[in-house]
Amino acid sequence: MRQLTPFANKDLLLIKWKIVFFILCVLISVAMFWATETLYSKANRSLIIAQGELYSARSAVEMIEEEEATIVEYIDRYQELSNQRIIQPEDRLVFLEAVADLRAQYDLFPIELNIGEQLGVPLQYDPSESEPGGPIDLKASTVSINYSLLHEEDLSRFLGGLLNTEGLYQTRECQIQTVNQNTQSYLYLAQHFLARCELLWYTFDLGLEGEESI
Amino acid sequence: MISLIRQSKALVLIIKDFEVQLLLWEAKVLSLIEVYADFQDSKDRFDRALHQYSDYPLIIIADVIEESFRNETVVHVAATDRKALLDRKLSYSFRNTRFRSARITGREESGRRDDKVMLSAITKPELVNPWVDKLLSMNRSIQSISSMAYLTESYLSSVGGKVPEHLMLISIGDSLNLRQTYIKKGKVLFSRLTTLASLDVSALGENIYQESLQIRKYLERIRLLSYEDSLEIRVYTPYDKSSLASFLHSSTSNSFECFDSREETLLYNLELQEAKPSGLYLFLANALQNKRIENIYANLDVKRYFYLKKIAQGMTLGASVLVVLSMMINAPTLSDTLDKQSLQEAVEAQSIPLRAEYERLSQRFPETPIDSKEMALVVETSETIRKQSYMPMDAMNLISQALAQSPDLEVSSIEWKMVENEAEQSADQGFFGYSPPQEVVPGAEFIQAVLDERTSLKVVLEGVAFSPRSYREAQEQVQRLVNALEAFPGVSVVPLKLPTDVRVDTRVSTTVDDDELRADYSLELTLEAVE
Numbered sequence: 001m002r003q004l005t006p007f008a009n010k011d012l013l014l015i016k017w018k019i020v021f022f023i024l025c026v027l028i029s030v031a032m033f034w035a036t037e038t039l040y041s042k043a044n045r046s047l048i049i050a051q052g053e054l055y056s057a058r059s060a061v062e063m064i065e066e067e068e069a070t071i072v073e074y075i076d077r078y079q080e081l082s083n084q085r086i087i088q089p090e091d092r093l094v095f096l097e098a099v100a101d102l103r104a105q106y107d108l109f110p111i112e113l114n115i116g117e118q119l120g121v122p123l124q125y126d127p128s129e130s131e132p133g134g135p136i137d138l139k140a141s142t143v144s145i146n147y148s149l150l151h152e153e154d155l156s157r158f159l160g161g162l163l164n165t166e167g168l169y170q171t172r173e174c175q176i177q178t179v180n181q182n183t184q185s186y187l188y189l190a191q192h193f194l195a196r197c198e199l200l201w202y203t204f205d206l207g208l209e210g211e212e213s214i
Numbered sequence: 215m216i217s218l219i220r221q222s223k224a225l226v227l228i229i230k231d232f233e234v235q236l237l238l239w240e241a242k243v244l245s246l247i248e249v250y251a252d253f254q255d256s257k258d259r260f261d262r263a264l265h266q267y268s269d270y271p272l273i274i275i276a277d278v279i280e281e282s283f284r285n286e287t288v289v290h291v292a293a294t295d296r297k298a299l300l301d302r303k304l305s306y307s308f309r310n311t312r313f314r315s316a317r318i319t320g321r322e323e324s325g326r327r328d329d330k331v332m333l334s335a336i337t338k339p340e341l342v343n344p345w346v347d348k349l350l351s352m353n354r355s356i357q358s359i360s361s362m363a364y365l366t367e368s369y370l371s372s373v374g375g376k377v378p379e380h381l382m383l384i385s386i387g388d389s390l391n392l393r394q395t396y397i398k399k400g401k402v403l404f405s406r407l408t409t410l411a412s413l414d415v416s417a418l419g420e421n422i423y424q425e426s427l428q429i430r431k432y433l434e435r436i437r438l439l440s441y442e443d444s445l446e447i448r449v450y451t452p453y454d455k456s457s458l459a460s461f462l463h464s465s466t467s468n469s470f471e472c473f474d475s476r477e478e479t480l481l482y483n484l485e486l487q488e489a490k491p492s493g494l495y496l497f498l499a500n501a502l503q504n505k506r507i508e509n510i511y512a513n514l515d516v517k518r519y520f521y522l523k524k525i526a527q528g529m530t531l532g533a534s535v536l537v538v539l540s541m542m543i544n545a546p547t548l549s550d551t552l553d554k555q556s557l558q559e560a561v562e563a564q565s566i567p568l569r570a571e572y573e574r575l576s577q578r579f580p581e582t583p584i585d586s587k588e589m590a591l592v593v594e595t596s597e598t599i600r601k602q603s604y605m606p607m608d609a610m611n612l613i614s615q616a617l618a619q620s621p622d623l624e625v626s627s628i629e630w631k632m633v634e635n636e637a638e639q640s641a642d643q644g645f646f647g648y649s650p651p652q653e654v655v656p657g658a659e660f661i662q663a664v665l666d667e668r669t670s671l672k673v674v675l676e677g678v679a680f681s682p683r684s685y686r687e688a689q690e691q692v693q694r695l696v697n698a699l700e701a702f703p704g705v706s707v708v709p710l711k712l713p714t715d716v717r718v719d720t721r722v723s724t725t726v727d728d729d730e731l732r733a734d735y736s737l738e739l740t741l742e743a744v745e
Contacts, residue, residue, distance in 0.1 A: 007518055014353060014519075018526035025533030029540035036544040036551070043554040050561040057568035064575045070586040074593045081596055082583070119658045121665065123591055133587035138595060140661050156607040163605070170599055170632075172660065174606040177627035177676075197606070200661070202599055204592050206584060 063131070086168045087204045090118065090141060095167070095201070099145075102161045109148040109191060111158075116142035120205065137205040142172075144198050148191035152176065155195045162199070173198040221502045224357065225263070225270045228494070229341055230277050231407075232389060235489070236263055237498075238270075244499045245485040253344040264352060271357040271520060272349055273507050277393065277494055279407045280338035281361050282308070285438060287328035290321065300331065308335035313342055313359060313511035319401050332403055336361070336511060346516055355520035358509030363405030365497040365507070366395045372504045378446040380439055382429065384422060385475070385493025386451045392422065393493070394429050396438065403438050404429075419461025422449060426468065444468070450475045450493035595665065602669050606630040609673050609741060612705070616698035620691040623735075625677040633672050634663030671741040679713040681731040688713040692735045704742035711736035 005012065012019075081087055085094075092115055103111055118141045125132035149155055155176055163169050174197040226237040226244075234256065236248035248263055250256035284307055291299055300316040308314040314335035322328045336342055342359065349356055366383050377400050385393040395405040406429065410421050426447050433439035447470045451458055455472040462470035479491040482499035489495070501507050509517065582589065609630055617623060654662045663669055681688035689712060696707045713733030 006514055007522060011518055011522055015522050015526040015529075018529050022529035022533040025537050029536045032537075032540045032544050036547045040547050040551045040554075043551045043558065047554045047558040047561065050558045050565065054561050054565045054568070057565045057572060060572045061568050061575065064572060064579065067586040068575065068579060070590050071580050071582050074586070074589045075580065075582065077593045077597075078583075078589045081592065086596060087592065119655060119661065121655050121658050121661050123595055123665070125587065125591060129587065131587075133585040133591065136588055136591055138661065138665070140658065152610065156605075156610070159606065163603075168596055168599060170603045170664065171606060171630075173629075173631045175627065175629040175631075176606075176610075178625075200664075202596075204595070206588060206592070 081168075081204075084166045084168070086166075086202065087206060089205070090139065090201065090203050095143075095165075098165045099162065102158055105161065106154065106157045108154055108158060109150070112144075112146040114144040115201075116144070135207060137207075139203045139205050141201045142198060143169075143201050144196075146194075146196045148179070149176070149193035149195050151192060155193075155197075159197065168202040170200045170202065171197060172200055220504065221273075221506050223267075223270050224273050224502065225267050226273045226275060226498065226502075227345060228275045228277060228498075229345065230388075230391075231279055231341075234345070236260065238267065239273075239502045240270075242503060243483040243485060244495065244502060246487050246489055249487075249489075253348075260348070264349075264354060271355045271523070273357050274342065274345065274359040274512075275361060275365065275494075275498065275507075276313075276336050276342060276359070276511070277362040277387070277391075277407065278336065278338065278341055279409070280336060280341065281363065281405065281407070282335055282337045283363070283402075283404045284333045285319070285403055285436065286331050286333065287322060288331050290327060290329045296329075303331065304333060304335070307333050308337065311335050311337055311339040312513060312516070313339055315510045317401075319398075319403065332401070334361075334363075334402075334510070342511075350516070350519065353519050355523045356512055356516055357520050358507050359511040359516065360507055361405070361510065362393050362407070362494055362497070363395045363402050364510050365494070365501055366393075366405070367397060367400070367402045368501045368505070368508065369497040370397060371400060372500055378444075380443050380445045382426065382445055382447045383493075384426065384447060384449045385497075386418070386422075386449070386453065387492040387494055388490055390418065392425060394425065396429065396433055398438065404433065404436075416457070418451075418453065419458040422458065423461050423463065423470075426462075426470075430468065441467075446471065448473060450478065450496065452476050452490040452492045598667060599664055602632070602664055602667065604632070604671055604741075609671070609739070612702055613673070613675060613699070613739075616695055616702075619698040620695045622680050623677055623691050623695055624680070625675060627674075627676040629674040629676075631672050631674075632660075632669050634660050635668040635670055637663075637666065637668060673739040673741065674710070675737045675739065677735055679731075679733050679735050681713075685714050685731060688731050688733055692737075696737060699737070699739060706740045706742075708738045708740070709735070710738050 078087075085091070095115070096113070099111060099113060102108070118139050120137040120139050123136045123138055147154075147158075155174075159171065159174070163171070174195070176193050176195045179191055179194050221239060223241075224239045226239055228235040228237065232251075234250045234252065235246055236250070238245045238247050248256070248259055250260065286303070286307075288299055288303060296318070304314045304316050314333070316331055316333045318329050319332045320330045322330065346356065346359075362385070366385070370377055370381070370383070377397070379399055381397045383395045383397060385395075387393060390410045392408040392410055393405065394408065396403050408425060410418070410425075430439065430445055434441055439445065444466060445468050447462075447468055449455075449458060449462065449470065449472045451472065452475045455474045459470070459472045462472065464470050475493050475496050476491050479496045479499065482496070482503060484491055484495055484499055486495060498507075514521070584592075610628060613625070613628065617625065660669075679688040679691050681691070692709070692712055696709060699705050699707050711734060713731070713735050
């Protein structure tokens with residue numbers, strides 16, 4: 001075997017314990033560095049995790065308090081909306097029934113009704129909200145109503161009745177004009193006015209249908 | 215640190231032709247502890263001394279006649295080849311001894327400019343070998359093997375002062391041995407030990423003088439010294455120097471100077487028993503006190519235990535330093551680690567009540583059909599819509615009340631309409647005033663305007679004004695209606711068409727006859743939302 005040092009092996013054996021001591025000390029030093037670094041990394045990681053957990057716990061408590069406050073603030077109004085079938089899909093049959101009932105109730109001339117295609121507008125949460133809720137669509141259908149009036153009250157009673165039925169409606173446009181103003185006498189029961197109104201029928205789509213089906 | 219440069223302790227073996235002395239150097243005291251006639255004589259006493267001073271390194275000083283000096287020239291070669299060249303030269307010149315040395319002393323000033331080399335060796339290795347072998351057999355470390363000549367050189371370099379270019383240093387030792395060492399520019403080039411023929415101290419001066427002249431001639435002959443060079447000769451004697459000085463006649467070529475080695479050695483702590491404090495002990499004590507004695511003759515094989523000991527010491531020291539350094543370097547990190555662990559415990563302690571609070575709040579959390587944020591968004595949106603939900607009848611009632619001010623006016627049409635306003639550009643949105651357009655579902659522009667609360671209410675009122683008497687009255691009826699409408703809060707009126715347009719920048723056409731005046735009018739009302 002090739003001699004690595006200028007000293008004979010028997011001479012090197014004289015300092016074998018010193019060599020062992022040296023190697024041991026080097027190993028101890030390396031182990032010290034390794035152990036210290038490992039302990040430091042572990043302590044650092046544990047601290048970061050603990051700080052993260054503290055932050056999460058604080059956030060969770062704040063969030064649950066905030067949510068509780070929000071629920072307390074809004075639950076009644078939400079329940080009312082729910083009772084008014086605003087948070088449910090449009091039921092056009094119910095609507096048509098309501099219009100028919102109103103017409104019968106107020107003895108109105110025939111009503112021409114057009115319900116347009118429903119549009120959906122995704123609602124935006126406050127951009128500063130870090131954890132917004134799920135997607136909600138505001139659905140809206142345009143309802144066009146044309147009918148003749150005996151007198152102006154027919155319009156106010158019908159509209160008042162319709163807007164008081166279950167649902168969220170918004171009148172967008174309404175026109176009332178006289179029919180043959182010069183020739184007709186208001187003393188006769190006839191179609192003296194023509195009313196044309198356009199309403200927006202709003203509902204909210206919370207995307208719960210899919211969840212319910214699951 | 216100083217102990218690394220200076221000699222702290224050592225056993226010094228001085229080998230002379232007629233005896234061997236063992237001295238101890240410890241605590242800056244040089245003590246003569248043993249004197250042996252020869253190796254055979256030393257046996258037990260040397261062993262005992264070695265055992266007594268078991269961890270002391272050995273320094274061997276040869277002060278023997280059989281030390282030879284040769285000055286030669288060799289071809290100037292690169293440093294890497296120089297050692298091999300000198301080794302070859304030494305093997306050739308001093309084949310029979312392992313105690314040999316070579317050093318470059320300068321370069322020729324002309325010609326090939328060869329290197330000047332001084333080769334020296336202890337030519338009678340039998341004087342040294344038994345001692346060295348004995349020490350090596352006991353695994354003792356031999357620090358260096360040197361000679362009196364080299365001690366002289368070392369002494370000169372350490373005492374300071376101007377060293378003359380050509381110097382001969384003469385030391386008178388025991389048994390009136392005369393050591394003459396020629397030093398050129400501080401480097402030993404030649405040395406000789408002479409045993410004087412007469413032991414008469416009174417003739418010592420004359421003998422030294424004669425020997426000095428003889429050496430000078432020899433140096434001139436071997437061209438180490440030229441004839442015209444002046445040579446300074448310093449004589450170190452343990453005897454009365456004044457008796458010597460009278461015999462040493464200085465000339466232009468040779469200048470003598472005497473030193474009493476007894477006085478010189480007073481500077482050092484010497485315990486020499488009966489030995490005379492000659493120049494040898496002076497130079498040795500000086501070298502031991504000021505520096506480590508340079509190894510001249512011991513090769514690696516002879517010095518192996520010394521090197522091994524140094525390596526072992528180095529490893530022990532290095533390992534200890536390494537461990538201490540590691541501890542020092544790691545201490546701040548360890549401290550940081552402990553701090554972080556304490557902090558972690560504190561943070562965890564803070565988390566516990568929060569988790570308990572969360573559990574408590576979770577248990578009493580009200581049942582909700584949907585997420586609270588979704589609930590809030592639905593409710594807020596519905597209220598936004600409701601806030602902008604107006605009844606046309608309110609506007610019509612308003613018009614009806616206003617018409618009371620103008621009873622002759624007829625209404626033929628009322629068009630009530632919610633219109634969307636232009637979105638205002640927000641200055642704080644986007645960079646450089648640029649705001650990305652909000653995506654609007656096609657066909658849902660009005661719905662988006664409602665959500666953005668960008669709606670307003672407009673009513674267009676059309677009708678007919680009657681006046682049997684005058685144009686002015688018809689005009690005033692409409693104007694009264696306008697005034698009556700504008701009297702309501704939040705109502706502004708723009709007349710789109712008046713019964714008679716009297717502006718001067720338009721054309722007016724009418725038929726003036728006996729019939730009553732009937733003229734159309736049209737007003738646009740803008741109603742602001744009133745909470």
